[in-house]
Amino acid sequence: MSAGRRQERQAGDGGEPSMTEQAYNFAYLDEQTKRMIRRALLKALAIPGYQVPFASREMPMPYGWGTGGVQVSAAVLTPEDRMKVIDQGADDTTNAVSIRKFFERTAGVATTERTPEATVIQTRHRIPEAPLTENQILVYQVPIPEPLRFLEPRETETRKMHALEEYGLMHVKLYEDIARHGHIATAYAYPVKVEGRYVMDPSPIPKFDNPKIAGCPAIQLYGAGREQRIYAVPPWTAAESLDFEDHPFEASKADHPCALCGAEDSYLDEVIIDDTGGRMFVCSDTDYCRARREAGHTGAMGAPYETEAQA
Amino acid sequence: METASLGGGFADAPVDAARAFRACLNAMARPGRIETVAGAAPPAPLSVAAGVALLTLCDPETPVHLAGAHDCGAVRDWITFHTGAPFSGPAGAVFAVGSWAAVQPLDAYPIGTATYPDRSATLIVEMPGLTAEGGARLSGPGIRDSARLALPETAVFRRNAALFPLGLDFIFTAGDRLAALPRTTRVEDA
Numbered sequence: 001m002s003a004g005r006r007q008e009r010q011a012g013d014g015g016e017p018s019m020t021e022q023a024y025n026f027a028y029l030d031e032q033t034k035r036m037i038r039r040a041l042l043k044a045l046a047i048p049g050y051q052v053p054f055a056s057r058e059m060p061m062p063y064g065w066g067t068g069g070v071q072v073s074a075a076v077l078t079p080e081d082r083m084k085v086i087d088q089g090a091d092d093t094t095n096a097v098s099i100r101k102f103f104e105r106t107a108g109v110a111t112t113e114r115t116p117e118a119t120v121i122q123t124r125h126r127i128p129e130a131p132l133t134e135n136q137i138l139v140y141q142v143p144i145p146e147p148l149r150f151l152e153p154r155e156t157e158t159r160k161m162h163a164l165e166e167y168g169l170m171h172v173k174l175y176e177d178i179a180r181h182g183h184i185a186t187a188y189a190y191p192v193k194v195e196g197r198y199v200m201d202p203s204p205i206p207k208f209d210n211p212k213i214a215g216c217p218a219i220q221l222y223g224a225g226r227e228q229r230i231y232a233v234p235p236w237t238a239a240e241s242l243d244f245e246d247h248p249f250e251a252s253k254a255d256h257p258c259a260l261c262g263a264e265d266s267y268l269d270e271v272i273i274d275d276t277g278g279r280m281f282v283c284s285d286t287d288y289c290r291a292r293r294e295a296g297h298t299g300a301m302g303a304p305y306e307t308e309a310q311a
Numbered sequence: 312m313e314t315a316s317l318g319g320g321f322a323d324a325p326v327d328a329a330r331a332f333r334a335c336l337n338a339m340a341r342p343g344r345i346e347t348v349a350g351a352a353p354p355a356p357l358s359v360a361a362g363v364a365l366l367t368l369c370d371p372e373t374p375v376h377l378a379g380a381h382d383c384g385a386v387r388d389w390i391t392f393h394t395g396a397p398f399s400g401p402a403g404a405v406f407a408v409g410s411w412a413a414v415q416p417l418d419a420y421p422i423g424t425a426t427y428p429d430r431s432a433t434l435i436v437e438m439p440g441l442t443a444e445g446g447a448r449l450s451g452p453g454i455r456d457s458a459r460l461a462l463p464e465t466a467v468f469r470r471n472a473a474l475f476p477l478g479l480d481f482i483f484t485a486g487d488r489l490a491a492l493p494r495t496t497r498v499e500d501a
Contacts, residue, residue, distance in 0.1 A: 026325035
C-alpha cells in the first residue's frame with residue numbers, strides 16, 4: 001500500500017492511539033471476522049484433525065501466499081507476542097519477510113528470527129528444528145487441507161469418508177507407491193492419523209518433520225485460506241504417519257551434513273552452485289543453522305561465523 | 312432509560328478480546344488448565360469469566376441459551392447490547408450459560424452431525440470455584456500425562472466423550488477464572 005493512500009485513510013477516521021497502522025484494526029481483521037475464526041479454532045482443538053469450515057476473507061495478498069495462516073495468526077495474536085515467520089524454514093524469503101512486516105505494522109507485535117524466543121510462529125512447509133515449547137503456537141499455511149482430495153475430488157464424498165472413518169483409499173494410494181517404486185514415495189504432505197481418528201494433511205512439510213507433530217508441547221493450528229478450512233492438533237496429541245507393517249514410515253532427508261554448519265540431524269536443501277554439477281546441502285532452517293554456526297560449528301564449505309560482519 | 316447494561320464491556324475491544332481469546336485457546340488446548348481473564352464487568356449472576364467468554368466469542372451469528380437464574384433481564388440486555396447475539400432454547404444454541412444444575416439436561420443441546428461434528432454447542436458452566444485439588448483425573452489430547460480439575464460429576468463427561476467425534480465442549484467459569492473440557496478428554500474419578 002502506498003504512503004499516500006495510508007495518509008488519506010488516516011485523515012478520514014482520525015485513528016485510535018492503540019493502533020499501529022492507524023487505518024486498521026488490531027491485527028488487520030475486523031472483530032466479527034476474528035470471532036468467527038476464534039470459534040472455529042476452539043472447535044478445531046476440540047476435534048483434533050477435523051477440518052472446520054470457516055468464512056475465509058480476502059486478504060491483502062494473493063491466495064497461495066499464506067492467507068489461511070495469516071488469518072489464524074491475526075485471530076490468535078496479542079500485543080505481547082513475539083512473532084516469527086518462516087517460509088520453507090527460512091526467515092529471509094519474500095513471503096516470510098512480508099508477512100512478518102504485515103503483523104509488525106498492523107498488530108504492533110515484536111518479531112524475531114530466533115525460534116526459542118518466539119511465542120507465535122507462522123510457517124510455510126516446515127517445522128523448526130529447535131524443539132518447540134509449551135508457550136508457543138505454531139501456525140501452518142495450508143494449500144490443500146483435504147488429504148483425500150487428489151483421490152476423490154468431490155467434497156461431499158470426502159466429508160462422508162471422514163464421517164465414516166473410511167480411509168482405505170489412502171492406504172491404496174500408499175500401496176500403489178510401493179507397487180510402483182518399491183517404497184512409499186510420498187515425500188511431503190505425508191498423511192497422519194490424529195489421535196486414532198481423523199486422517200489429516202500436515203500441510204506440505206517434508207515427511208522428515210512428521211514425527212515432530214506427535215506429542216509436540218506447542219499448540220499447532222492449520223489455516224487454509226482459499227479452501228476455507230481450519231484444523232488443529234492440541235499439545236501432547238498422537239499423530240501417526242500412515243504406513244504398513246512391512247513398509248514402516250521413515251522420516252527421510254538428504255544423506256549429507258549441512259555444508260555451512262555441519263549439522264547431521266537437520267533437514268537439508270540442495271543448492272546448485274555452478275553449471276558443472278556442483279552442489280551443496282544446507283540446513284533448510286536458517287535460524288538453526290545460524291545458531292549452530294554462532295556456537296562455533298562449521299561445515300565443509302562454511303566460513304567461521306562473524307557476528308558483526310553483516311554491517 | 313435503563314443504562315446499566317451499556318457498561319461493563321471491553322474498554323479496548325480488539326486488544327481485550329485478543330488476550331481473552333488466548334486464555335480460551337490455552338484452556339481448550341490444555342484441558343484442566345485454569346486461566347485468568349479480565350476486561351468485562353457483566354451484571355450478576357454472570358461471572359467476569361463468563362462475561363469475557365461471551366464478549367470474545369458471541370455475535371449476531373451465535374444463538375445463546377440462558378439457563379436458570381442467568382435468564383434475567385439484566386443479563387439479556389447486557390448480552391444484547393454488547394454482542395447482538397440472539398437468544399434461543401437449548402436445541403438451537405451455539406453457546407449456553409448457566410449453573411451446572413440449570414444447563415441440564417445435556418441431551419437437549421446439539422452435539423454436531425457425523426459430517427459436521429463442529430456444529431455442536433459449547434456450554435459455559437458457572438461454578439462456585441475452580442480447583443485442581445481432589446478433582447477428577449483428566450487425560451487425552453492437550454494433556455501430557457494427566458491433569459486434575461474438580462468437576463460437578465464425572466459419568467456425564469464420560470458419556471459425552473464416548474460420542475466422539477460428536478459431543479459438547481465445556482468452559483467452566485468462576486470469578487475471573489476459566490478452564491475448559493473438550494469432548495476428547497477422558498475423565499476418571501479421583
